Amino acid sequence: MTRIMKKTIAVGNSSFVTLIEDENYYVDKTAYIKAVMESGHAVDVITRPRRFGKTLFMDTLHAFLTVTFDRARQQAWFKGLKIAEDKVFCEKFLGQFPVIFLSLKGVEGQNFQWAYRSFTRKLVTEAKRHEYLLESPRLGDEEKAMLRSYSSQMFMRELSNLDLAESFLGNMIAMLAKHYEKQVVLLVDEYDVPLARAAERGYFSEMRDLLKAFLGPLKPETGPIVNGRPVLKKAVFTGCLRVSKESIFTGVNNFAANTVCTENDPALSAAMGFTPDEVNEMLRYYDLESVRDVVKHWYDGYRFGRQDIYSPWDLISFCSKASKTSDPAARVPENYWTATSGNVVIDEFLGFLSDADADRMQLLVDGGVIEVEINEQLTYAGMAFHKLEDFWTILLFTGYLTVAERLGPKRFLLKIPNEEIRQTFKERVLARYSAENRSFARHGSRLVQSAFSGDVDGMAEVLAPLLRTYVSVRDAQSRAPAENYYHGFLSALLASAGDQIQNFKSNIEAGDGYADIVFDSGAGSEKTGVVLEIKRAGRDENMTSVLNSALAQIEEKRYGEIFDHMGCAKYYAYGLVFRGKNCLVGGGALRMLGS
The missing domain is CATH 3.40.50 (Rossmann fold)
Known part of the structure; x- marks a missing residue:
């Protein structure tokens, strides 16, 4: 009996003309x-x-x-x-x-x-x-x-x-x-x-x-x-x-x-990625119908618009290997995603998440869904601020998550699409979010406690080891707006403190200017505010003078006026000057309001 030769699967070939002229699938x-x-x-x-x-x-x-x-x-x-x-x-x-x-x-x-x-x-x-x-x-x-x-x-x-x-x-x-x-x-x-x-x-x-x-x-x-x-x-x-x-x-x-x-x-919706019909046809062509359910469990699950979509790279990679053997034991799905889907931005975000975020990620791994507000107006420059909605948006757009249900114009229920991504999520995302990274929230808590008590040295002690861990040489040499990275770093660290702070605002109009970061301690007669002015020094020997200018700016621009509107009884003002992996913190004098 003559065996009919099947078309070759050209994994990774993105040339239409080559696929057609070489009679590839x-x-x-x-x-x-x-x-x-x-x-x-x-x-x-x-x-x-x-x-x-x-x-x-x-x-x-x-x-x-x-x-x-x-x-x-x-x-x-x-x-x-x-x-x-x-x-x-x-x-x-x-x-x-x-x-x-x-x-x-x-x-x-x-x-x-x-x-x-x-x-x-x-x-x-x-x-x-x-x-x-x-x-x-x-x-x-x-x-x-x-x-x-x-x-x-x-x-x-x-x-x-x-x-x-x-x-x-x-x-x-x-x-x-x-x-x-x-x-x-x-x-x-x-x-x-x-x-x-x-x-x-x-x-x-x-x-x-x-x-x-x-x-x-x-x-x-x-x-x-x-x-x-x-x-x-x-x-x-x-x-x-x-x-x-x-x-x-x-x-x-x-x-x-x-x-x-x-x-x-x-x-x-289906211009890119494979629909169920396209996948079934491919499995029939290569006599792989017996593994259809396994393939669906591993590589299906994406939703683009209202269309169910399979991951094409993974399906092609699987079929290329499975079609070359008749041994059922050799037709086992593999994780092709891990080796092909790097994303530096995701790794950078992981250090800025709280324990509550880890619980949400575990819920996803366990097959649950999470409700998220997606930022479709995402900018790469804005990622430096490590906003939580940007993290989930990146996971969605890069294929780690998919839409389970649309709840509104920006709100969605998200889930992990399939078994391959579930394994990848465990290996790449959840595993990298280790005990060391989760301690980031504890550092945020210590920073907030120091800020609410005027403890400048305590703030510096929190920041020093973190800067050595999270700041690289490229951040120190960045041509981006001078304080951009450090502003995002501090925002994420403070946000990780959870409900210890309230009314967190970034680049907010205050007095005669815009304060970098303000927040308060929440309800109560002793409600305390904090304002941070962030600078970056071009040279180590200039850090003290830059710090003085940061503190002077808080006074000259009357940033403290915002705390009247926030109902604070008092506030602390701090200047933070960064230079590479070094930081100088100053200020901390108590200011009373309403007197």
């Missing part, structure tokens, strides 16, 4: 090309966890839309796929647009200069892909000279040419539109990676400003260029975390974000 997502192109939005931002097929989907979009010199080959790629059934759409969109396709994965560095160089390498690669424009009769000498500059890494890598990098999209789109006399499509994969790395390494503001200028052509005022229509037909961005519109998409109208929480745009 392909889960057909081409129908979602129409959903994207006819979404009604000029700019679509689609966020999904890592390894959910974002890059392959973007590559499929590129292969379908782009103008090619081999039309017959392009049509063959999509023959027999779902999108080919829509003849009218294919006639209108297949091979009809010049496309700029950028992946910002790998745009990072220890400082902005090195990250900028990795960014320009992406631009140069894309510019070289369009060097045929140098022969275009429709482009002038000045435009061709600009394209030559864009194609030179030695030229583009220099920070002195940053303005040219910022204008790359606008100029390339204009040149392509002029050459083809067609509107242009822009595809940007992993769009949030540069911001994530910048936030981790202290150059967030520079990277944000670069990307904001770079994406300027998405604004409507770029005006009609091609046949009386806007030069940009469509822009699609994919990433892991949603970046707030105000961060890099300022001024972009007709903008829509489709996240794991989006329910009002069901057409895109």
Whole structure:
């Protein structure tokens, strides 16, 4: 009996053309090309966890839309796929647009200069892909000279040419539109990676400003260029975390974000990740129907909008191994997630959580649900403040949690999606949240007790060992706003003290300015307030003078007035000056109110 050869499963292959031409197994997502192109939005931002097929989907979009010199080959790629059934759409969109396709994965560095160089390498690669424009009769000498500059890494890598990098999209789109006399499509994969790395390494503001200028052509005022229509037909961005519109998409109208929480745009819910029907078909093809229930228990459970979704990377990895053996004992699911889903931000948050948060995490591991307010306007810069809703938001967007039920516009019941993630959660999240990390709350309690008693030395004794543990050299060298990291560090430490403090406020209007941190001791006739002014010194020898200026600022700006409104009888004012892993605390004199 002749055995029919099955298609190869190409684990990790994100090239649509390679999958099709090499006759690898392909889960057909081409129908979602129409959903994207006819979404009604000029700019679509689609966020999904890592390894959910974002890059392959973007590559499929590129292969379908782009103008090619081999039309017959392009049509063959999509023959027999779902999108080919829509003849009218294919006639209108297949091979009809010049496309700029950028992946910002790998745009990072220890400082902005090195990250900028990795960014320009992406631009140069894309510019070289369009060097045929140098022969275009429709482009002038000045435009061709600009394209030559864009194609030179030695030229583009220099920070002195940053303005040219910022204008790359606008100029390339204009040149392509002029050459083809067609509107242009822009595809940007992993769009949030540069911001994530910048936030981790202290150059967030520079990277944000670069990307904001770079994406300027998405604004409507770029005006009609091609046949009386806007030069940009469509822009699609994919990433892991949603970046707030105000961060890099300022001024972009007709903008829509489709996240794991989006329910009002069901057409895109299953564009990435595998549906139950797609999984069942794959299991049937590889004669793995007998392990369907096990596969569901291990890799199903995600909910994007209202759609049930399996993790595609894990399902493909499992099928690749299981399909090569007939031994049932060898068809045991494995945890593929642990090795592929690192997230520095999660690790950083773990040190800032309370005992109550650990109880919530244990509830999740035990199969329960937790009620959470999600921050869909999350910014990477804001993560430095380690707000609790940001922690749960990150876990949701990175695939550690999924939506069990929507309770309101921002409130959700969350759960762990499946057994694979439950194991990962235990190993990576709950296990790392060790007794040492849980002691963070006890340190927070000691800090608060010292603050409410005017004990400056006690506050310093709490902070000194924590700074050695939680502050790295990169924080000391950060180009971010000087007090940003330390402000977040203190906010998390104080929040971990639980109900020992009340009315905690950060960057609150007080007197004639904005106080960094204020809180009080709660109800009672002896209700006590505390105000903290945070500074960072550029040099060790300047710490004392910076401390004096912090204390003077509290007096000059009359921050203490806020405690009248908070009903406090007295308050303490402190200056805290940081320099790397060192801290100087001053003040602590008691101020009486209402006398």
